[in-house]
Amino acid sequence: MDFTPWLGYLAGTLTVVSYVPQAIRAWRTKQVDDLSWMMVAMLVTAGALWITYGVVSSQPPVILTNVGTTLLTAAILVAKFRFGRGKRAGGRDDARGTNRAPANS
Numbered sequence: 001m002d003f004t005p006w007l008g009y010l011a012g013t014l015t016v017v018s019y020v021p022q023a024i025r026a027w028r029t030k031q032v033d034d035l036s037w038m039m040v041a042m043l044v045t046a047g048a049l050w051i052t053y054g055v056v057s058s059q060p061p062v063i064l065t066n067v068g069t070t071l072l073t074a075a076i077l078v079a080k081f082r083f084g085r086g087k088r089a090g091g092r093d094d095a096r097g098t099n100r101a102p103a104n105s
Contacts, residue, residue: 008061016068023072026079035080043073 026032047070054062 005061008059009064012061012065012068015065016072019069019072019076023075023079026076026083030079030083032076032080032083033085035076035084037080037084040073040077040080044070044077047073 026035047066050066051063051070054060054066
């Protein structure tokens with residue numbers, strides 16, 4: 001019996017479970033200002049690409065892992081849209097990837 005797919009399922013399960021506390025925390029505390037827009041958007045995009053790769057290459061562990069992580073990351077992204085504040089014009093973070101307001105001189 002080939003245990004390679006099971007290794008993928010185990011790794012995938014741990015990966016998905018690792019996202020759960022952050023998603024829950026974002027929604028419970030509504031504190032998402034420290035999360036970078038760029039990072040969250042890139043993770044959602046990367047997840048979609050990994051799902052596509054998994055489908056094309058017929059790899060269920062890749063598909064399932066990335067469906068889970070993409071859904072959780074999308075939940076974090078929605079929380080960021082809903083609860084985030086301090087966005088610059090155009091909805092972009094400052095150059096440091098944070099939502100800090102400029103200091104008054």
